[in-house]
Amino acid sequence: MRKRPNHLAGLAAGIWLLIIGVPLYALVNTAIQPQGSYTDGGPLALPSKVTFENFSTVLHSGFLGYLWNTVLVAAFTVAIVLATCVPISYAVVRGRGWITRGVFRLFLLGLAIPAQAVIIPLFYIVNRLGLYDSLWGIVLPTAAFSMPVSILVISGGMREIDSSQFEAMALDGATPRRVLRELVIPLARPAIATASVFAALQAWNGFLFPLIMTQSENDKVVTLGLYNFVSQYGANVPALLAAVLFSAVPILVVYLFARRALVSGLMGAGGK
Template sequence: MRSRPNYLAGIATFGWLLIIGVPLYALVNTAVQPQTTYTDRGPVSLPSAVTFDNFVTVVRSGFVGYLWNTALVAAATVAIVLLLAVPISYAVVRGHGWLTRGVFRLFLLGLAIPAQAVIIPLFLIINRLGFYDSLWGIILPTAAFSMPVSVLVISGGMRNISVSLYEAMALDGARPARILLDLVIPLSRSSIATASIFAALQAWNGFLFPLIMTQSDSTKVVTLGLYNFVSEYGANIPALLAAVLMSAVPILLVYLFARRALVAGLMGAGGK
């Protein structure tokens, strides 16, 4: 039987599309207009002139270097999070002692601690370690605050693996490390991808740690580089929005390629 069309859902979807699409159009529209004329017409009107000089200004300001620094921070953060979160999640799922339960509760407690509440001791620790004004001063705190959610998501995905599969490999003589590499990680790819994207987003969009832990131009990331287009006497709005557009494209491409794994991992985050 043919299902009836859901007009109400179609109208709601179109309204949501407008809510998302109009700001994006205004962003792109302003980014390709000259600074002298971008206020002549409304933000959603057709541009009177199209120019790419704003993107040239952004590139000449050194913004590409900030993009490279941000990419390094995101890649290192994801690597550290996965290197620690995957075995921790495996131990939480397969362990039955009070220690593993306590470790999992400790990570859950980390969800309730905002970075702003511990920024001063974090600054002192990073300074004592000699990582102040370096990319490691951003990477380590970002990875630490990405760990609780990552452990929660990955352990939820691992709980969906059938116990019989664990028992079958154990009967074949496989050690825990072999079970993790050959069984758990391949079957937990969705949750691992979700944790990876979350950690990358945390690193890419992070503002507090770069602001507090760095000061030189060579260690700037995109969130701080946007301030180059804002001065005491005004702001170059078209160039600023061009920089925002350039900084959003890489993470958008990552999402487009990993969206299926992201959705599947979020659906399995609660476990069975």
């Protein structure tokens, strides 16, 4: 039987494509125009002159150094989140005692605490640890605030694993560490990938912790580096948007490779 076309869904998809595509077009369109003429025809008009000078300006401003710092912050944040959240989620799912339930509720409580509310104590702790004005001063708070959602997502994915598989490995004499390594991690890979992407996005787009915890030029990340194109008397908008494009490409590549696992992990998190 031939399926009937869903015109309403097609129309909704076309509208959503316009909602997403028009701002992206305006972003790229402005980034390839000279600073003196990018407002002549409006943000949606075709460029009268195309130039790549804005990208050259970004490259010569040290923005690649900020990009590298951001990559380091994101990589270390994801590593810390996975190294802690995977075993914690496993203990929460397989544990039957009040301690594991209490730990899970404690992490869920972190969802209700905004970073802005505790920024002063965090600054004091980071300063006392000697991590102020270093990338670790950004990594540790970012990882801490990424853990509640990550544990929620990973534990949701682990709950999708059939209990009979745990029983089979227990009868085979597998230790909890072997069960985690050979059964849980492979089957919970979509949820783990989802938590990884979420933690990477938190680190990549973070602004508050880099602003408060660092001050030197060598420790700047992309969110702070964008301020280099804004001065007291105006802003170099085309160069600023060119820098935004540079900062968006790496995380877009990560999303393209992890999009299927991301969707599967989010579905698993809400499954049980």
